Amino acid sequence: MTILVTGAAGFIGSAVSTALLARGQTVLGLDNLNDYYDPALKQARLARLGTHRGFSFRQADVADRDTMLSFAEANPDVTHVLHFAAQAGVRRSLIDPYSYVTANVMGHLTVLEAARRLPNLQHLLYASSSSVYGSNSALPFREDERVDAPNSFYAVTKRSAELTSQSYAHLYGIPQTGLRFFTVYGPWGRPDMAYYSFARAIASGTPLTLYSGRRLSRDFTYIDDVVDAVLGVMDAPIDRGQARLLNIGNDRPEPVSKLIQLLEQGLGRAAVVNQGARPDADMEATWASLEAIGALTGWAPKTTLDDGVGAFLAWFRGFHPAG
Known part of the structure; x- marks a missing residue:
């Protein structure tokens, strides 16, 4: 198989x-290597991939x-x-918001237009987000x-991509799966x-902000589990x-305080914690039902938050030696 991966320098x-x-x-692999966060991390991920002859x-x-279109x-x-x-x-x-329309709406449409020109295409998978659940x-x-x-404009663009994909599947027969990822974390994140930002704050002794909310929790999903799910x-x-x-989640929401x-x-080291009001764009709690993906592939996550954070910190100390 020959597989096109967009965002190949990104985390997932x-x-x-x-x-x-x-x-x-x-x-x-395709990636524009933008500076939303330090491009050096993206280059480091690419350097690891570049050691493989098939990349x-x-x-x-x-x-x-x-x-x-020319790439296709x-x-x-x-x-x-x-x-x-x-x-x-x-x-x-x-x-x-304009950059989100460009990348997440126009970018998704352009990938679909390229995909429908691939004569041997068997399956298109794309990243959506738990953010689409909004105020549910x-x-x-x-x-x-x-x-x-939706609670955020980011969620609007990801839902727009889902609807566009449904349309292109109907109009052009492109077989597609949208993956609603839930708070993916781990090494190289x-x-x-x-x-990640909390780890850097704690390591450097600078304050971090914990948002208020009785149910403030996330369905933290470890990267190795995510990879297994995507391949399945x-x-x-x-x-x-x-x-x-x-949905690709952990089916085990954990308090952010944990x-x-x-x-x-x-x-x-102890964290220096400032309390703050939760922004309107942020969801209070996320939790993925995994019945659908389990029935399709038999996949279930294996990594606890304790183990996943431990693996992340082992990488973090190596990548940020001062930490």
Whole structure:
């Protein structure tokens, strides 16, 4: 198989690419290497991928339709597209909404237009988000619930991508699976996410902000479990024209306060915690129902938060020696 991975220098994209290469598959990586967070981390992920003979990389923006269409024309042997490129960050979407439309709406559309020109395409998977559940209060979140009350503009763009995919599956027969990821964490992760930024704050002795809320919790999902889920879904049979949505979570929501405690224990330092009001764009609690993905693939997460945070900190100390 020849697999196109967009966002190959990103957290999930690089981890999935590594697993695909370990299976002996050919991976074509695309990423625009933007500076939403330190590009040096993206370059470090790419350096690890570059040691594999089956990996090739091109710096490109998925929202550039000429580039994407020419890429599809030049690579007709692509059998699978794993589309992870996106503009992440719930709160930044309130500051710079235009970049989210470009990356998450136009970028998704352009990938679909490229995909429908791939004569050997078997399956397109793309990253959605638990953020689409918005103000839904019934837990755990299930894929068949209505998701028409988003809390953030980021969620709007991810839901737009889901609807666009359903349309393209119907119109052009592209078999697709949207993956609603729930708070993915672990080594080589994103510095803007809470677990990583909390670790840096604790290690440096600077204050961190813990938002108020009786139920403030997240369904933290360890990266190795996410990779196993993605590969299982990619391998699962799918009919032409089918468009399905699947949660990928841990089915074990944990208080954010427990995350801080584990980081304190692992780093051997107490956190300096400031209390703050939860932003309107943030959800109070997330929890994934895993019935659908379990029935399809048999997948279930294996990593506890205690073990996952321990593995993250072992990597963190090496990547940030001063910490």
